[in-house]
Structure formats: structure tokens, C-alpha cells
Amino acid sequence: MDNQQIMAVGSQYLMNTYARFPLALVRGRGSRVWDADGNEYVDMVAGIAVCALGHAHPALVRALEEQAHRLWHCSNLYWIKPQVELAARLCRHSGLARAFFANSGAEANEAAIKLVRKYWHLKGRPACDIVVFRNSFHGRTLAALSATGQEKYQQGFAPLVPGFAFAEFNDLESVEKAVGPHTGAVMVEPVQGEGGVRPADPAFMRGLADLCRRQGLLLVLDEVQTGMGRTGKMFAFQNFGVEPDVVTLAKGLGGGFPVGAMLARGEVAEAFAPGDHASTFGGNPLACAVACEVVDQVASYDVCFNVTEASFYLRGLLEDIARRRSDVVEVRGMGLLLGVEFTREVKPLVERCRQHGLLVIGAGERVLRMVPALTIGRDDIDAAVAILKRALDEWGQQ
Numbered sequence: 001m002d003n004q005q006i007m008a009v010g011s012q013y014l015m016n017t018y019a020r021f022p023l024a025l026v027r028g029r030g031s032r033v034w035d036a037d038g039n040e041y042v043d044m045v046a047g048i049a050v051c052a053l054g055h056a057h058p059a060l061v062r063a064l065e066e067q068a069h070r071l072w073h074c075s076n077l078y079w080i081k082p083q084v085e086l087a088a089r090l091c092r093h094s095g096l097a098r099a100f101f102a103n104s105g106a107e108a109n110e111a112a113i114k115l116v117r118k119y120w121h122l123k124g125r126p127a128c129d130i131v132v133f134r135n136s137f138h139g140r141t142l143a144a145l146s147a148t149g150q151e152k153y154q155q156g157f158a159p160l161v162p163g164f165a166f167a168e169f170n171d172l173e174s175v176e177k178a179v180g181p182h183t184g185a186v187m188v189e190p191v192q193g194e195g196g197v198r199p200a201d202p203a204f205m206r207g208l209a210d211l212c213r214r215q216g217l218l219l220v221l222d223e224v225q226t227g228m229g230r231t232g233k234m235f236a237f238q239n240f241g242v243e244p245d246v247v248t249l250a251k252g253l254g255g256g257f258p259v260g261a262m263l264a265r266g267e268v269a270e271a272f273a274p275g276d277h278a279s280t281f282g283g284n285p286l287a288c289a290v291a292c293e294v295v296d297q298v299a300s301y302d303v304c305f306n307v308t309e310a311s312f313y314l315r316g317l318l319e320d321i322a323r324r325r326s327d328v329v330e331v332r333g334m335g336l337l338l339g340v341e342f343t344r345e346v347k348p349l350v351e352r353c354r355q356h357g358l359l360v361i362g363a364g365e366r367v368l369r370m371v372p373a374l375t376i377g378r379d380d381i382d383a384a385v386a387i388l389k390r391a392l393d394e395w396g397q398q
């Protein structure tokens, strides 16, 4: 089937929930992908920060194949060796004590929200609130959506889940105001990804951690997008020198295989007892075998070093472009989660890039986002930037 045929069948049988680009990707290798018509693209999207090691990484293919020959699924009625091994790895790297596995970022956040509520329930403070942030994004399940600080995602889905108080990102005073007698936790992204690639100020993040410690609140970090090496460290919080109580992960963790995780400090994790939370597929052997390999690769010096190097290089090129244009507000981000804010909507630019063989995405209306594989090399970055420049020339200046 070619692009047109796939789109025709998809338009007939799939629910209309995604505004898709008019192509179907059928093959990938490293930071390159091909569509069903054989067109090649430089992939600066990587499945929206998911394909951490690029497409078809040989070590991940091997891990998946080996596990596929052993055991696909058995349920959490039994101990699962790759799940145990993944939990041990994540705890060792994060300094947290225990893991719960889910299948997506939203589910990992649901687990975190439930854990916070159960923790305070056991401490005699039932129905606690969680302080969350305007412009945040935590996922599409109802509680995660209710915690998300962007009305556009919530419209049409009332009633939302109660128990969330909103504060301004990077504004400690507004957090202090939002904290009340029923507050149990603060939940925050170290870099607001979907909200426009906005990194937390280091002073804000440290201030938040101090505030949580002083007031006895739990600090929950949504590292669904920033975790697994994306910022040049295994976890983004390691750049800020803070110690969270709960961390959620998904996206890069499986390198393209669906898996989410929620990690917690010992005393907090112990709030969950058998029967409190569960997922049929959570911690599935295939997902965990692949994720173990992802963690080992990201923990290797090479991958995180490449993120730092590639980020520096790409950012430099983007800043060069920004200096020559009057419609760029700012280049920002951390590691390989980079955004270029323009003075106008970037949708037409994204489309032009695609037409010339470059995949990029927006983050909000005016931010062009790049979240390539953590393993991307200079050749692919150069190719991407050359196409971006061409698309920008055609797009013109304002």
C-alpha cells in the first residue's frame, strides 16, 4: 500500500482523534525514516521524544527478539524477571526505592496521583489536593487531564477530576499561594514540553523542593518527556540537584516499545498495598526486556555525552538562524529537547519542512520543537538544519 491507500483506509476505519500529516511511515533506521512511497526524512521528532536510541537500534532489536522467544506475557499474578531487573536498574539510577509499571505517560501519572492520595489517606489527611501548573501537560486520562494546565485539552470533557490547584510555572510565590491546608503534593515537569519547551529555572526547582520539604509536601516530577537521558542526564532532576519523592517516566523508557513507570521514595511507595493499583499489561516482559537495554545504553557514557554534544551543536546552529531573523523570539530547552519560539504560528513551517524531507513538530502554536534520537550525529543535524533553512527562506520573514 502507498501513502494514499493507507490514508484512505485509515480515514474510513480510524476514529478521528489525530490531525495527521499526509504520510505513513513504514521503516526507520537511526535518525532517518521512510514513508510508504519511499520518501526519506531526517527525523527530529523520534516518535515525540520516544525513540531514544533511534530507529531499529540493533541492541534493542536483539533484546526484543530474545524475549519474544522466551515469554511474551504472564500477568502480574507472577514475578516477572525482566520487570524486576528494570525496577532494580531504575531505582539504582534514580536513588528512589520502588517502581510501579504502566504502559504510558498518562497511566504513570495516574499511578502517581493515586499514590499521593493513598499516602495522605494513610496519614489521616484524606482528599488531599495536588498543586500543578498552568501550561503543563500530564496526559489524556481523566485525572492526568484534570492536572493539565491547558484548557484546550479539557474542553468538552467536564466534569473533571477534583483535587488540583493551579500555580504559575517558574513563580514560587504563586506556588506558596496555591498551597493550602489540604495540599499533599506538588507535581511539575522539569521542562514543560507540550507547553512550549519551557525549562524550569534552577532556582525555581530548588525553591520548590525546599518549599515541599518545609511544608511536608511530596514533590512529584513528571519526567515522561524529560527522563531517560533527554536532558543529558538519566533524569532531568539530576541537573537541578533536587531529590523528588515520586518520578514518572514513559516515552524514551522503551525506546519505542510502550512502557511507563512510576518510581517513589521508600516511605511513600509503601502506601500502596496489594489490590490498590494494577495494570494487566504493566511491566510486561517484552516491554521490560527492551527498557532494560534502553536504560543500560543511556547509562553508558556515550549516549549522555552525545546528548550534551549534539545539543550544544544543534542549539548553536539554531541560534545562528535566530540571529538572522526578526521573527524568532527565543531558542530554548535542555539537552535534546529544544524549541524555537517564533512570533507566529509554526504549522506552515512544519509542513514545509516535511515537504523537503525533515520531520519536526510544534509545541504550542508558536514553538518549533526538536526531540531527535539521543544518538543523533552531526551529519543528520546538518541535514536537518539545511532543510530547516530552506523551509524558513520559503516561509519568509515577518
Ligand SMILES: Cc1ncc(COP(=O)(O)O)c(C=O)c1O
Pocket: 103, 104, 105, 106, 107, 109, 137, 138, 139, 140, 189, 193, 194, 222, 223, 224, 225, 250, 251
Ligand atoms: C510531560 C508529559 N507527561 C505525560 C504525557 C502523556 O504521555 P502519554 O501520551 O504516553 O500518555 C506526556 C506526553 O506528551 C508528557 O509530555
